[in-house]
Amino acid sequence: PKKVLTYGERSELCTHPVTKELFKIMHEKETNLVVSADLKTTKEVLQVLKKIGPHICMAKTHIDIIEDYNPEFVTQLCEIAKKHNFLLFEDRKFADIGNTVKLQYSSGLYRISDWAHVINAHSVPGEGVVKGLKEVGLVKDRACLLIAEMSSLGNLATGDYTVATIKMAEENKDFVVGFISQKKLCDDPTLVHMTPGVKLECGKDSLGQQYLTPDEVIGRRGSDIIIVGRGIVQAHDIVKAAKAYQQAGYLAYQQLLP
Numbered sequence: 001p002k003k004v005l006t007y008g009e010r011s012e013l014c015t016h017p018v019t020k021e022l023f024k025i026m027h028e029k030e031t032n033l034v035v036s037a038d039l040k041t042t043k044e045v046l047q048v049l050k051k052i053g054p055h056i057c058m059a060k061t062h063i064d065i066i067e068d069y070n071p072e073f074v075t076q077l078c079e080i081a082k083k084h085n086f087l088l089f090e091d092r093k094f095a096d097i098g099n100t101v102k103l104q105y106s107s108g109l110y111r112i113s114d115w116a117h118v119i120n121a122h123s124v125p126g127e128g129v130v131k132g133l134k135e136v137g138l139v140k141d142r143a144c145l146l147i148a149e150m151s152s153l154g155n156l157a158t159g160d161y162t163v164a165t166i167k168m169a170e171e172n173k174d175f176v177v178g179f180i181s182q183k184k185l186c187d188d189p190t191l192v193h194m195t196p197g198v199k200l201e202c203g204k205d206s207l208g209q210q211y212l213t214p215d216e217v218i219g220r221r222g223s224d225i226i227i228v229g230r231g232i233v234q235a236h237d238i239v240k241a242a243k244a245y246q247q248a249g250y251l252a253y254q255q256l257l258p
């Protein structure tokens, strides 16, 4: 069996600045937790991130959920991220032709490429989606994750679609640094696997979301990062919840090490 590398060792192997930094943060802060701050006001998002910043390696946003968006919000978001040493991931799920995603990434109200270290894309349009995003992101040292699998019931990102997505990532490693997936899909230690649909207790919501536990995702399925939304942001005590997910995710990782 292959030796499991530490986050520190993987950081050293990475040539992309974003994964190099991400694994370094994971190593130093002892966390493989990404929070999904799916809240409707700038105030709520900033409050949550200020409180749980010490426990996360990255914050995931859906910037188009926010009702009172303003450019000052992004400035504050970046300040909190810097202060607490975590990265920003806009879960935009680009899924159009190259020329359109290029405009969506760089322009419009949100100017995502100005502030998000990481974005993601569906592979359904074919390689043009990566090529378009790359034209914007590469010069800014940004990174992209391809959605190889989804957490939702009945999703179509399976089988040959997943296999073709892995190939697309491997062929674009200057910009694509890993996957959104439900398990480890390839052995390359410089590619990162991030998994949404995580709660301390498995189960589902009323709209097809399916949850796995941190132990299942990291320990048994070999993913690298747990993405947790409602498990934290709807908890009674969000700091306590964030700590619990940090601990569960990190313990599962430590138990894999030689």
Ligand code: 5BU
Pocket (backbone or CB within 6 Å): 036, 038, 062, 091, 147, 149, 150, 151, 152, 180, 196, 197, 198, 209, 227, 228, 229, 230, 231
């Ligand atoms: P939850 O509250 O922990 O269920 O939120 C999960 C987040 O991850 C939410 O922002 C989704 O948009 C996101 N997500 C997901 O749940 N499943 C997927 O396959 C992908 C993204 Br891709």
